[in-house]
Amino acid sequence: MPDKPILSFIDFKLNFDTFDGVYQAIDGISFDLNPGESLGIVGETGCGKSVTAKSIMGLLPSPPAEVAGGGIWFDGRNLLKEKSSTLKSIRGNEISMIFQDPMTYLNPVFTIGKQIVDVILAHQKRGNHGRSLTSKQAFQYGMELLDKVHLPNPRRQMKSYPHELSGGMRQRVLIAMALSGQPKLLIADEPTTALDVTIQAQILELISELREQLNLSVIMITHDLGVVATVCDRVLVMYAGQIVEDASIKQLFNNPSHPYTRGLLQAVPDPAKPNKKLKGIPGALPNLLNPPIGCRFQTRCSSASEKCTRMPALNKIRTNQKVACWNVGTT
Amino acid sequence: MGRFIIKRLFLMAFMLIGLLAITFVISHIAPTDPAALAAGPDADTEMIERYRLEYGLDQPVYVQFGNYLTRLMNGNWGTSILTTRAVADDLLLYFPNTFELVVFSIGIAILLGIPLGVTAAVLQNTWADHTIRILTVSGVAMPMFWLGLMTQLYFALYLGWFPLGGRMNMMTDPPDPITNLLIVDSILRGEFGTTAEALTHIVLPAVALCFPALASIIRVNRAEMLETLKQDYIINAMAHGISMVRIVSVYALKNAMLPTMAMIGLRFGWMLGGTVLVETVFDWPGIGLYAVQATISSDFEPIMGATIVLGGFFMFTNLIIDLVYAWLDPRIRGQI
Numbered sequence: 001m002p003d004k005p006i007l008s009f010i011d012f013k014l015n016f017d018t019f020d021g022v023y024q025a026i027d028g029i030s031f032d033l034n035p036g037e038s039l040g041i042v043g044e045t046g047c048g049k050s051v052t053a054k055s056i057m058g059l060l061p062s063p064p065a066e067v068a069g070g071g072i073w074f075d076g077r078n079l080l081k082e083k084s085s086t087l088k089s090i091r092g093n094e095i096s097m098i099f100q101d102p103m104t105y106l107n108p109v110f111t112i113g114k115q116i117v118d119v120i121l122a123h124q125k126r127g128n129h130g131r132s133l134t135s136k137q138a139f140q141y142g143m144e145l146l147d148k149v150h151l152p153n154p155r156r157q158m159k160s161y162p163h164e165l166s167g168g169m170r171q172r173v174l175i176a177m178a179l180s181g182q183p184k185l186l187i188a189d190e191p192t193t194a195l196d197v198t199i200q201a202q203i204l205e206l207i208s209e210l211r212e213q214l215n216l217s218v219i220m221i222t223h224d225l226g227v228v229a230t231v232c233d234r235v236l237v238m239y240a241g242q243i244v245e246d247a248s249i250k251q252l253f254n255n256p257s258h259p260y261t262r263g264l265l266q267a268v269p270d271p272a273k274p275n276k277k278l279k280g281i282p283g284a285l286p287n288l289l290n291p292p293i294g295c296r297f298q299t300r301c302s303s304a305s306e307k308c309t310r311m312p313a314l315n316k317i318r319t320n321q322k323v324a325c326w327n328v329g330t331t
Numbered sequence: 332m333g334r335f336i337i338k339r340l341f342l343m344a345f346m347l348i349g350l351l352a353i354t355f356v357i358s359h360i361a362p363t364d365p366a367a368l369a370a371g372p373d374a375d376t377e378m379i380e381r382y383r384l385e386y387g388l389d390q391p392v393y394v395q396f397g398n399y400l401t402r403l404m405n406g407n408w409g410t411s412i413l414t415t416r417a418v419a420d421d422l423l424l425y426f427p428n429t430f431e432l433v434v435f436s437i438g439i440a441i442l443l444g445i446p447l448g449v450t451a452a453v454l455q456n457t458w459a460d461h462t463i464r465i466l467t468v469s470g471v472a473m474p475m476f477w478l479g480l481m482t483q484l485y486f487a488l489y490l491g492w493f494p495l496g497g498r499m500n501m502m503t504d505p506p507d508p509i510t511n512l513l514i515v516d517s518i519l520r521g522e523f524g525t526t527a528e529a530l531t532h533i534v535l536p537a538v539a540l541c542f543p544a545l546a547s548i549i550r551v552n553r554a555e556m557l558e559t560l561k562q563d564y565i566i567n568a569m570a571h572g573i574s575m576v577r578i579v580s581v582y583a584l585k586n587a588m589l590p591t592m593a594m595i596g597l598r599f600g601w602m603l604g605g606t607v608l609v610e611t612v613f614d615w616p617g618i619g620l621y622a623v624q625a626t627i628s629s630d631f632e633p634i635m636g637a638t639i640v641l642g643g644f645f646m647f648t649n650l651i652i653d654l655v656y657a658w659l660d661p662r663i664r665g666q667i
Binding site for chain 2: 057059088089090091092093096097099101104105106107108109110111118119122123161163174177178180181
């Protein structure tokens, strides 16, 4: 690794203080993201992917969210310790985020143009791009951005309202907004889940293209391993608020090592064998109000044994592959 | 848009006729003898019968209603037995007073209600929210006339800040009518002394009248703001570093205003109906007082006249509310 990581999670813990008790949503995750790298985070619903992403942006309402330890370092700053004004200047200018459902992330009562111009003007007020655009220039820049994300007829779209656009178009608008502050890191929280398959492919292609053009680092949160294979260099597999495997794309698909990762891969349909019955992972996520002691996957793992009641560490088993499992590794 | 307005105005005409029919029937099945009342206490049976024939009061109700509508179409609103003047003239005299009072009152309710609702939502479950809640609960619970009496007692009698009641001082000459709205006319005529006087007279009744509306506007606006602030597009705006002030006052408020507008429209209608209580307490020469006095003395034509004016005004307000809706929400704009 030649470069200093752009983003580092160090033993980050986050709880939700709910009426029923303390919900341990994120339990001590650590990883680095290198400049220009595209990192996928996969796992089933409720395993902490989105929470991880939102805590980078500081977007989790507190209460109930409560940081219980560790740090998130971005560009030499601990995001958990920064003032809210600093966070505001980081949001959109250095780290941008696009979300799952483009249908609901645009304000229904304002035009696309007004929303983009607003974001551009907010960025230049807080960022240090040395720009001072008038609102007319911001409008022009907004159209350039829409053009950059391949939205046809930008001038007309600037005057449209969100309900007049299709889902794919709206996701393009959201991506254009996310790029308006020229961020270094783009977090995409399930950006294609709500879109149909052909549009999915277009959006993924767009993200890859922009990544190369703008030298973006990308964190792609998804439960779709196909998406990961298309756009990511490296993958984190999360289970119940922990990282169970951290591997390069190649290793993940060739040598999936954690039983959970193997389970996930077996659950992907194979187009060559359409009649083959898919294998699911039996059971459900453990209740994080009261998680099992030791490995959190033990309740659903076929190879669980005595030693799994102790917590396994994330050990390096090969180059570009770390796994947290007692049954794997130290070969 | 133009077609929508024309369609609505067309419908309004039918609704008004329906409203008139109901009012007409109810007022005519009431067990009083209008002919006897109209002819006066000293009239003998013969005079009453002559009067009955002359005014067609011996005809079936539907014939009477038809006659009434025909007369109305010709611009004849009838005569008030009570004031012995043409109903149209009476309405022209009394309705502007009520109009001023209600508009002033709903103005206070909107200007105070929306900021307070937003404040309560943003500072949810803090002392500010609780204080505003006390205001709203008491606003809904307090009877208007009681609140009116209390404000009279404290602000007029004890502190002496405002006059006790009435539209203006007895000795003051009203400005020559242009719009018949006292405040507007006095400004147009440059008689600012009269404007100030009219304003001091309108404050207490307007406050008493606005309280229930204020309370419900705050409650609806607060609930809607809370709901809106949880929406994804608010999170998106936050993720792009847009300031919280702008998010609340522009991004969220415009969305939260839609249901609030509906409440404002409803409350406006209730205010028109409820104004009679306040007009009585404050001796306000308005249409509510006029209509109630007409009802008590079975004076039909003023009742019908007041019904037309109040009903038409209410329907017109609703049309305006719908247009504001369309202005606020592009999705509705697309449909009309």
